[in-house]
Structures are given as structure tokens and as C-alpha cells.
Amino acid sequence: MTYENVILGCWAAFLLVWALAALGVKRDIRGGYASVWKSYWAMRMAVAVLLLSFAIRFGHLAGSARSTVSNRMLLFRPTPALGWTGAVLTVIGIGFAVWARVALGRNWSPRPAVKEHHELVTSGPYEYVRHPIYSGIILSALGTALTGTVFGAIVFVLAITLFLARIRKEEQIMLELFPNEYPGYQARTKRLVPFIW
Secondary structure, three states, X not given: OOHHHHHHHHHHHHHHHHHHHHHHOOEEOOOOEOOOOOOOHHHHHHHHHHHHHHHHHHOOOOHHHHHXXXXXXXXXXXXXXXXXXHHHHHHHHHHHHHHHHHHHHHHOOOOOOOEOOOOOOOOHHXXXXXXXXXXXXXXXHHHHHOOOEHHHHHHHHHHHHHHHHHXXXXXXXXXXXXXXXXXXXXXXXXXXXXXOO
């Protein structure tokens, strides 16, 4: 087993969990059911390209064709220690995101939204950060980027950009929905990094 296979397996598990969990979400107030496959096509594409890059780089290509493709897709060649560090970060990040997704339950949405019978979830990883799914995905993307691939770096930058832009909108929705509870929750938890920020 290689660190590349561990990272690829984590992202594949993440996509599977998200696809299955998206089937049971609450209805959005504005109508329609949120589905991970119907929105944010750019993020889906980036993840798909990342998975494809790992499959090509470490898959069944032979000899010189494999090394030519590998060299074009690398920003740098990581040491085994750095590669395994990336794999560990990816495992922890995906685990944290999945834990958060399970804790959020049917209140999850792929975009900022108000759900029918919306609930303020403050248990599980939400005790430590207000956006643990984002924290987990960003950590996983960092771990993937440590493998030196161009696509890993792109996914890391896209994750940070997308999620930082979404946080303000989501927090505004939560303040409107829970004007009495959410300010206290904000005061006792951090946004993305437990105990820091």
C-alpha cells in the first residue's frame, strides 16, 4: 500500500458517503431537494480531476509513458515522509468531514440554504468549530497537495477560496434563523481551526 492509494481511497470514500447521504436531506424552504450532484459543478470537477490524476499517475500505465505523465503532473517530488504525512492529514480530514456530515444529519445542504424544520447542530465536531465539514475538506486537500501534484494544489486553493466565501453567507443565515442561540455559539466556538480561528 502506498500513500497515494490511501489518499485516493479517502477521496473515493468521501464521494461515496456524500452521494449516499445527499439522498436523505430535508427539503429547502425555497423548494427542491439539495443534491451534491446538482450544484457546484466546478468543485465536483476538481475532485474528479484529482482522482483521475492519481489514477493515471499511479495506475496501470507502463514504463516511460507513466513517468512522462507523472513528471508533468508534479510541482515537486515529495519525500516518503512528506507523502505519508499528506496521507495522514487526508485520512484525518476526511474522517472529520464525515463525522460532521453524520452529526449534521438531514440539515445538510450543498449550498447555503434554509431547510424545513431547520435545527442548530452544536454537537459532535460542531462543539469545536462552526464549519467542521469545511475544516475537514481543507485539511484533506492540504494532505493531497503535499504529494506534489498540480491537481492537489488546485483542489487545495479551490477549497480554501470556496469555503471562505461561503462562511459569511452561512453565518448570516444562521443568525437570522437562530438570533438568540447562534451569537452564543459563535462566541464559544471557532470558525475552522479548533481553539485557534
